[in-house]
Amino acid sequence: MKARAIFLFGRMGFVLLAMWSAIGLHAATNPVVSFGFRGTSGETVEVGEPLMIGVELRTAPGAKERLMLAPAQGAWTDAVNVELVSTANRGNSVRAVLLGRADSPRATLDATRRAGGGWLISEAAMKSVAPGDYELRVKLRVDSGDGWRGEVSAPSRKVKVVASKSNSVQRTLALAGEAMVADRLERAAQMLDEFLKTNPKEPRVWVLRATVAERAGNVGAALWFANQVVSSTGPVKGPPPLELVELRLRLRTQLEQPENAAAASPPAWSWPPRELVEATLAEAKKALPVEKVAPVAPSARPADPNPQSAKPATPATPARSAQAAASITAMATKPGAQTVGVLVAASELSEAKILSEPLGQWASAATAGSRYSNGVGYSPAQATGAPNVPKGSDNSNAWCHSGDSKEIEWLELAFATPVRATEVRVRQTLNPGVIIKLEAIEPDGTSHVWWEGRDAAGLANSPGAITWFAVRASQPEYLVARVRITLDLRLRVGWKQIDAVQLVGEP
Numbered sequence: 001m002k003a004r005a006i007f008l009f010g011r012m013g014f015v016l017l018a019m020w021s022a023i024g025l026h027a028a029t030n031p032v033v034s035f036g037f038r039g040t041s042g043e044t045v046e047v048g049e050p051l052m053i054g055v056e057l058r059t060a061p062g063a064k065e066r067l068m069l070a071p072a073q074g075a076w077t078d079a080v081n082v083e084l085v086s087t088a089n090r091g092n093s094v095r096a097v098l099l100g101r102a103d104s105p106r107a108t109l110d111a112t113r114r115a116g117g118g119w120l121i122s123e124a125a126m127k128s129v130a131p132g133d134y135e136l137r138v139k140l141r142v143d144s145g146d147g148w149r150g151e152v153s154a155p156s157r158k159v160k161v162v163a164s165k166s167n168s169v170q171r172t173l174a175l176a177g178e179a180m181v182a183d184r185l186e187r188a189a190q191m192l193d194e195f196l197k198t199n200p201k202e203p204r205v206w207v208l209r210a211t212v213a214e215r216a217g218n219v220g221a222a223l224w225f226a227n228q229v230v231s232s233t234g235p236v237k238g239p240p241p242l243e244l245v246e247l248r249l250r251l252r253t254q255l256e257q258p259e260n261a262a263a264a265s266p267p268a269w270s271w272p273p274r275e276l277v278e279a280t281l282a283e284a285k286k287a288l289p290v291e292k293v294a295p296v297a298p299s300a301r302p303a304d305p306n307p308q309s310a311k312p313a314t315p316a317t318p319a320r321s322a323q324a325a326a327s328i329t330a331m332a333t334k335p336g337a338q339t340v341g342v343l344v345a346a347s348e349l350s351e352a353k354i355l356s357e358p359l360g361q362w363a364s365a366a367t368a369g370s371r372y373s374n375g376v377g378y379s380p381a382q383a384t385g386a387p388n389v390p391k392g393s394d395n396s397n398a399w400c401h402s403g404d405s406k407e408i409e410w411l412e413l414a415f416a417t418p419v420r421a422t423e424v425r426v427r428q429t430l431n432p433g434v435i436i437k438l439e440a441i442e443p444d445g446t447s448h449v450w451w452e453g454r455d456a457a458g459l460a461n462s463p464g465a466i467t468w469f470a471v472r473a474s475q476p477e478y479l480v481a482r483v484r485i486t487l488d489l490r491l492r493v494g495w496k497q498i499d500a501v502q503l504v505g506e507p
Contacts, residue, residue, distance in 0.1 A: 274507065415482065437452040
């Protein structure tokens with residue numbers, strides 16, 4: 001089978017049944033037929049909902065024989081029959097069709113080799129099925145050929161077909177899955193986007209939409225969709241879904257490859273629509289109540305990566321005096337020929353206003369010169385999405401550089417929708433004030449230096465004070481897709497952490 005069909009079925013949550021019955025030769029020499037399917041709830045499907053079935057053939061546990069499936073006519077997949085049969089009217093049935101085609105007309109089964117694939121009862125076929133009780137049956141039958149001959153079946157599974165419910169979660173997932181199998185990714189994206197606009201708290205839909213974006217080659221958008229599982233649905237109770245963990249790890253691995261840092265031009269439909277972005281920003285505002293937090297000393301961390309003296313200042317160092325701040329060249333900016341922005345005064349940076357900014361969007365993907373650890377915590381991806389560090393302190397939900405990085409460091413962030421930006425806002429949650437340059441990057445990679453200098457106001461703040469750094473510029477003619485932040489780690493003692501970055505502008 002084609003790898004794509006197998007991958008989709010793995011992600012759609014099939015549970016294979018290791019049960020079988022056999023007719024024909026000796027039981028020990030017969031293949032084992034296993035199958036699984038996905039319904040709306042348990043073993044219930046809706047009229048018009050595509051039904052996807054995964055079938056696997058293997059030898060019996062402990063069997064030493066090697067079985068060859070080599071029908072005299074056609075491929076081994078032609079010997080597999082998958083059908084949905086009414087229990088009330090045995091003549092009322094509908095057959096599933098094979099997804100793709102077999103890589104080879106023959107299949108060899110032994111202790112290390114299995115055969116399998118996906119079958120589909122399409123939306124059109126399921127529309128002809130009346131509500132009622134059914135059985136799903138899977139059978140392998142080979143009458144002639146060079147290899148194994150006989151008939152073997154898996155036990156039937158009871159399926160209840162119910163009347164269609166408009167806009168149900170499972171129906172949306174099934175229809176989008178069918179579109180993906182047929183390589184109609186744009187159609188799948190449209191269905192999932194429409195559902196999420198009015199039903200943003202369904203994690204399975206966000207995960208599938210992320211998978212669609214990934215298949216379209218838009219890794220940044222895929223990570224944005226994956227991030228919404230928590231941002232839009234709230235904290236996941238218990239361990240996160242395995243498919244979400246695997247998806248995010250896969251996406252982050254791709255983002256951290258240099259060749260993937262600047263993706264080629266993905267299709268426009270792979271990005272989240274503007275209405276969906278605005279809806280998630282509104283939800284983020286509700287989910288993060290704003291509170292005034294007193295400066296908090298950072299928690300214990302490994303030895304400081306860039307001490308300034310043999311006896312570095314303790315984490316509880318008080319805020320610098322006015323004279324000390326002035327000695328750092330207050331608000332000093334060293335504009336170059338292309339520098340177009342200015343620092344925004346702290347008095348204008350109200351967190352409540354930032355979180356409710358109608359034209360703002362949070363980063364959807366990130367890369368960095370280094371990271372504190374190889375795990376999820378402190379990774380560049382922690383700087384994506386809405387703020388989730390409640391107070392200024394050491395927190396693994398923020399990006400942190402590695403201990404080997406002692407001088408110049410960088411963090412680059414991508415945004416789901418390129419805009420004609422007017423402002424960039426950076427939420428620093430530990431040891432603020434070390435940003436020395438901010439660049440706005442067009443979709444084609446062209447970089448514009450918006451600001452370069454020293455942030456004296458940020459340096460004057462306590463190490464544990466949440467500090468917003470923002471640069472404002474006149475609305476450019478070009479679109480901004482990414483932002484690159486450069487930090488000088490030598491400007492103050494301790495680890496530096498960034499929680500979130502917001503880009504403000506209109507498409």
